[in-house]
Amino acid sequence: MKIIHSVADLPRNLTGSVGFVPTMGAFHEGHLALMRRAKAENNHGVVSLFVNPKQFGAGEDFGRYPRDLDADAAMAEGAGADFLFAPTRDDVYPTDFVDVVVRGVTDRWEGAHRPGHFAGVATVVLKLFNLVRPDVAYFGQKDLQQCQVIRQMVDGLNVPVRLVIHPTVREADGLAMSSRNRYLSEEHRAKAPLLYACLIEAANAIRSGGNVASAEESGRSRLEQAGFLVEYFAAVSLPGMDPLTDLPGPEGTSAVIVAAKVGTTRLIDNVSL
Amino acid sequence: MKIIHSVADLPRNLTGSVGFVPTMGAFHEGHLALMRRAKAENNHGVVSLFVNPKQFGAGEDFGRYPRDLDADAAMAEGAGADFLFAPTRDDVYPTDFVDVVVRGVTDRWEGAHRPGHFAGVATVVLKLFNLVRPDVAYFGQKDLQQCQVIRQMVDGLNVPVRLVIHPTVREADGLAMSSRNRYLSEEHRAKAPLLYACLIEAANAIRSGGNVASAEESGRSRLEQAGFLVEYFAAVSLPGMDPLTDLPGPEGTSAVIVAAKVGTTRLIDNVSL
Numbered sequence: 001m002k003i004i005h006s007v008a009d010l011p012r013n014l015t016g017s018v019g020f021v022p023t024m025g026a027f028h029e030g031h032l033a034l035m036r037r038a039k040a041e042n043n044h045g046v047v048s049l050f051v052n053p054k055q056f057g058a059g060e061d062f063g064r065y066p067r068d069l070d071a072d073a074a075m076a077e078g079a080g081a082d083f084l085f086a087p088t089r090d091d092v093y094p095t096d097f098v099d100v101v102v103r104g105v106t107d108r109w110e111g112a113h114r115p116g117h118f119a120g121v122a123t124v125v126l127k128l129f130n131l132v133r134p135d136v137a138y139f140g141q142k143d144l145q146q147c148q149v150i151r152q153m154v155d156g157l158n159v160p161v162r163l164v165i166h167p168t169v170r171e172a173d174g175l176a177m178s179s180r181n182r183y184l185s186e187e188h189r190a191k192a193p194l195l196y197a198c199l200i201e202a203a204n205a206i207r208s209g210g211n212v213a214s215a216e217e218s219g220r221s222r223l224e225q226a227g228f229l230v231e232y233f234a235a236v237s238l239p240g241m242d243p244l245t246d247l248p249g250p251e252g253t254s255a256v257i258v259a260a261k262v263g264t265t266r267l268i269d270n271v272s273l
Numbered sequence: 274m275k276i277i278h279s280v281a282d283l284p285r286n287l288t289g290s291v292g293f294v295p296t297m298g299a300f301h302e303g304h305l306a307l308m309r310r311a312k313a314e315n316n317h318g319v320v321s322l323f324v325n326p327k328q329f330g331a332g333e334d335f336g337r338y339p340r341d342l343d344a345d346a347a348m349a350e351g352a353g354a355d356f357l358f359a360p361t362r363d364d365v366y367p368t369d370f371v372d373v374v375v376r377g378v379t380d381r382w383e384g385a386h387r388p389g390h391f392a393g394v395a396t397v398v399l400k401l402f403n404l405v406r407p408d409v410a411y412f413g414q415k416d417l418q419q420c421q422v423i424r425q426m427v428d429g430l431n432v433p434v435r436l437v438i439h440p441t442v443r444e445a446d447g448l449a450m451s452s453r454n455r456y457l458s459e460e461h462r463a464k465a466p467l468l469y470a471c472l473i474e475a476a477n478a479i480r481s482g483g484n485v486a487s488a489e490e491s492g493r494s495r496l497e498q499a500g501f502l503v504e505y506f507a508a509v510s511l512p513g514m515d516p517l518t519d520l521p522g523p524e525g526t527s528a529v530i531v532a533a534k535v536g537t538t539r540l541i542d543n544v545s546l
Contacts, residue, residue: 007431092431095378095428097377097425098375098395098425098426098430099374099376100371100373100374101371101372103370104370105370106356121369127430127431130430133433152368152371153371155367155368155401156367156368156370156371158280158365158400158403160402160403160406203533
């Protein structure tokens with residue numbers, strides 16, 4: 001695997017298809033699953049590692065976001081990546097006068113709780129697509145709303161990249177893999193799987209015809225009783241991320257989503273309906 | 274020359290470089306000069322023709338903008354274009370949830386007088402770049418601020434397209450070629466060259482050390498006395514389009530710009546300092 005720090009060193013005119021996994025590093029099994037799939041489905045696997053300052057809000061964890069290039073490089077190589085692109089801030093932002101603004105799908109949930117977050121995400125993903133020029137790009141379903149935002153960005157700007165959404169990879173106890181899990185104290189780590197348990201419970205209730213608002217309220221209150229600070233717990237339709245008001249449609253057209261803080265760590269997760 | 278109406282019919286994997294001229298049709302010698310240059314400097318010349326609704330404001334001339342595909346196709350072919358891409362609105366806007374917003378350079382002049390115009394321009398140009406995937410794209414200097422906006426968009430989003438700004442093509446009496454010149458009555462057409470004359474006068478005054486504000490005021494009042502409704506007449510620095518407050522720097526780093534209405538027709542023009 002080749003580690004690339006400069007745009008000028010990116011491979012051009014590769015023969016065959018390029019599968020791309022954009023990341024912020026701090027790799028876990030979720031990232032590695034994307035990398036393995038990108039390589040399995042393409043001739044070349046390219047991983048980018050860039051902690052994008054523009055998608056962090058004031059008071060968020062940009063400064064303390066985990067960074068360990070050597071460990072990440074070893075893991076990416078183990079997962080079959082051919083290139084690890086770790087650009088400088090100046091390479092990604094030679095100027096900073098442009099925002100890619102996705103309307104609608106960004107209004108609620110993460111968009112409401114993290115103002116500017118999705119403009120930062122959509123902008124940097126488009127930049128990375130323009131730099132790496134992949135055929136296919138891989139994203140994890142854990143960041144469900146991000147996946148919808150990127151889908152809208154790609155469709156809305158006619159970007160010639162195919163998107164693949166890969167299922168969330170979980171710990172044995174159900175906790176969704178996340179780079180932020182390493183912030184959790186032992187006590188909070190023990191509590192964290194309740195997020196997934198509550199999502200499953202709500203999804204089962206809704207799938208079997210239960211009232212959506214009751215299922216949401218039940219999930220929220222069970223988490224609150226366990227000490228979580230719940231930002232949202234909601235059933236939504238896809239791809240618009242609008243609140244689900246009716247019975248869910250076919251599999252994959254809706255989901256239950258949650259964001260909650262346990263201690264100072266903010267976690268998100270979702271399950272398909 | 275091949276006329277293409279659908280994205281699916283766009284040529285892919287052309288051998289050699291692609292020079293691209295995005296247009297709204299109603300071709301004149303300015304467009305043809307871009308097309309000839311695109312073909313002369315590349316293996317393939319692609320012209321797009323799409324009257325982009327998103328860059329017209331309410332009350333502007335979207336509905337009456339001149340449209341004549343047959344005449345335009347003949348002219349493009351004569352100028353050496355290999356492909357004329359005339360997509361449908363649905364091809365360009367399969368969805369409409371995304372805006373490319375360029376900050377700073379859009380604040381003044383056309384940006385101030387035509388709210389939303391440059392978001393419409395930046396967005397559609399990026400879409401067309403993503404559809405056509407050219408190596409080089411050609412724009413006319415007549416739309417000077419548009420050129421700066423597209424430059425910022427390309428640099429700011431790491432778009433892999435090289436930009437070429439081609440000098441303004443003028444009628445024998447100095448009037449800048451524009452598709453909107455055909456709106457002019459005979460009387461107004463006779464007056465219209467005064468725009469360029471006033472720009473030249475102001476540029477000469479500033480180049481020879483004259484006061485910038487006096488040169489601007491002189492140009493504005495001469496146009497107003499001739500019956501123009503002047504929206505702005507200003508010396509600006511490039512690429513930021515900020516008001517020029519000091520002596521101009523090296524050739525091409527500043528310009529005098531004007532927008533004025535003669536009758537109901539709004540014209541813009543500029544000369545480099």
